[in-house]
Amino acid sequence: MSEAVRKARFKNTVIEYDLFRAILSDDIYIEEPIEEKNAEEKGRQPENEVQDEEPHTRNVPLYAELLDIEIDExxxxxxxxxVNNTDPSVTETHLVIIHGYMAALGYFVKNVEPLLKSQPGLRLHVIDLPGFGNSSRPTxxxxxxxxxxxxAEKIKQIVDIENWFIDKLxxxxxxxxxxxxxxxxxxxGAYLSCCYLMKxxxxxxxxxxxxxxxSxxxxxxxxxxxxxxxxxxxxYHGDEIDPFREIVDFDEEDVVTDxxxxxWESLGQPKFPKNYILEKIWKYNKSPFQILQNFGPFYSKILSYWSYKRFRNLKTNEDEASNSSLDLILKLHSYSYSIFNQYQGSGEIAITKFINHEILARLPLCDRGLxxxxxxxxxxxxWVYGDKDxxxxxxxxxxxxxxKEINPEISDFKIxxxxxxxxxxxxxxxxxKTCIDFFHLCA
Structure with missing residues (x-):
């Protein structure tokens, strides 16, 4: 890793730390990131290495830290x-949360504390997908x-791209x-989670x-x-050695029956605004990130407007005082700019292969054995959606x-x-509350 990249990653981690420190209650200790060059003199490990001693073995009831887990070089x-270690005698329960497109783990600021405190023994892992957030951005x-x-080649390419993510997970x-x-x-993140499960x-x-x-x-x-x-x-993530080998008629014309x-008419499609520019972005395999970054200084203003619209109703844990809420919004804006303003095109490019500009999948989950x-x-x-989704x-x-037709006990749906x-x-x-109830988490 170059010195410039190392410094940029540390700066972004500090911004992320400030965001969570601002929202988490004082009874949750969060490890402050330490820059690698100062780690030795401070007697601590660099912030991007996993501690030899697991946090839950320390004498801290509620603990949090930011980690970078090396998958390969x-x-x-x-x-x-x-970590919720309020009762060290209970069995550990691990919960993993994966964000969506144009998002990152920091957007779960209002969820981590209630989930963490819901059950002693809980280990909560909120991660950035490869090529997103503060995870590394491989080419x-x-x-x-x-x-x-x-x-057949189109299907295989999409499956290979899915593997690019889920193999790393x-x-x-x-x-x-x-x-x-x-x-x-x-x-x-839900789409890729389904792919992960099936493989x-x-x-x-x-x-x-x-x-x-x-959603x-x-x-x-x-x-x-x-x-x-x-x-x-x-x-296509099943146990077959080569799921494409047995199919010799991929390119026969599909018969679109009544x-x-x-x-299709009964299912409808996402209510995403139709946009000519977005259609061209998809055609040339460009992500919205890449386009916005070409706006130069105006990019920050666009993101500021988006941040205000997106986070304006957020409140802090302490109270609803305007100053503290405004501080949280500003920290979320700073965090958003830090994660979106990374110029190495990486995982976000995959979106143009998974779906078209109308947010319709090329390999829909309902058509692939899920x-x-x-x-x-x-x-x-x-399966959870918002009423204004x-x-x-x-x-x-x-x-x-x-x-539900097959087994009434294995699925639920909620708006x-x-x-x-x-x-x-x-x-x-x-x-x-929906997560706590579904997973039967309780204090």
Whole structure:
């Protein structure tokens, strides 16, 4: 890692620390990041190394720290790790939270404390996806940005891109020594969580038994699906050595039946604004991050406006005094600018391959064996949307209904009031209670 990158990463970690220190109660001790060059003289390890001694073995009831877990020499996963050690005798419970697109772990500022305090023994892992937030930004493979010629090649490319993320998540899990965990994924994070489950969470060796999909991306079938032929609807992360080998007729023309058209009409699609510029961005595999960064100084003003609109209703834990709330909003703006203003194109580029400019998936979750997988493994799932969500709740409801037809005990569906797409920010009280109730967390 170059000195410039090292300094930039440390600066971003300090901004993140300031954000959480501002919102967390004083009874939660959070480890202050230490710059690597000063770590030795201060008698502490660098902030990006995991401590040899696990935090929960210290005499601290509620503890938090920011970690960078090295996956290999080029990739690390950034994590906010929180420990509830109020009763050291209880069994540990691990809960992993994964953010969505144009987001990062810092946006869960209003959720981590209520979840942490809900149950003694809880180990809460809020992580940044590879190429997002303060995780490292490995070069996105150039072969993923080509336009494959055949349908089989297009499907394989998308599956390979999914693997680019979820293989790193599995490596992170093993590095952290987590054997069992509960999982929450939001939007693109929920989509990738489903892919992770279908590849790594086997019935014979189950690490996740409960999963919350929060306003998940890519649920509904549509004209954009590459899987509109039932012969191609399968789990491409399954156990087959080569799931493409047996299919020799990928490129036969799909027959769009009246039944299929009726399904598309009933499911609808996300209510995302149609935009010519956005359509061109997708065509040339550019992410909104890259476009905004070309605005120069005006980019900060755009982000300031977005920050104010996004976070204006947030309140601090202490009270609703305008000064403290304003300070929190400013810290969230500073944090947003620090994570979005990283010029190395990386994981965010994948969005143009997963979905089109109308937020319709090329490999929809409902068309790829997810229902059958969740039933086979008995993973309990909860599908959550906001009542003002622009994401299409009918897609998640369709998956939920299919699961209920097979097994009424393994799926639930919920609409949270007074919330848009970012439910955990818009209505944190209801979101936190929903998670606590579903996972049966209790003090």
């Amino acid at each position: 080029d990739v690390s996963i950034h994590e906010l790790y929180l 996105f493979p150039k072969e993923f940005l080509t336009e494959p010629k055949t349908k 599995e490596c992170w899990r093993k590095k952290r020594g987590i054997k069992k965990f509960k999982l929450v994924g939001h939007s693109m 790594y969470n086997k019935a014979s060796d189950k690490v996740v038994d409960e999963f919350i999909a929060v 998940p991306m890519g649920t509904e079938s549509s004209y954009n699906s590459l899987l509109n032929n039932k012969k191609h609807q399968k789990n 039944e299929l058209r009726s399904l 229902v059958e997988y969740l039933n086979e493994t008995l993973v309990k799932s909860l 622009w994401m299409n709740q009918k897609g998640g409801l369709y998956i939920h209904d299919k699961l 949270i009031e007074d919330a848009g797409h970012h439910i955990y920010l818009d209505n944190p009280e209801s979101f936190n």
